Amino acid sequence: MIKESQIIFEEGKVWILDTKDSYSVQISGFTHSTTDSAYHRNSDGLSIAMARAKYLVKRFNEREVK
Numbered sequence: 001m002i003k004e005s006q007i008i009f010e011e012g013k014v015w016i017l018d019t020k021d022s023y024s025v026q027i028s029g030f031t032h033s034t035t036d037s038a039y040h041r042n043s044d045g046l047s048i049a050m051a052r053a054k055y056l057v058k059r060f061n062e063r064e065v066k
Contacts (some may be wrong), residue, residue, distance in 0.1 A: 002017065013060065015033070015059070024037075025038070025049050025052050025056070036052065045054060045065055
């Protein structure tokens, strides 16, 4: 079971889960979330996960505008 404290970042349908082994970039769907990518659980991994999540948010927002 996922706890709210494990969610590091959330914007729109993109969020980052701290799995205690890695940082996992998730994309919410209608019935479940899917993992887009996962990164080492260190400061570099978190910064890459944040960059990927923000990129996906921007990409999803661009699609909705068109």
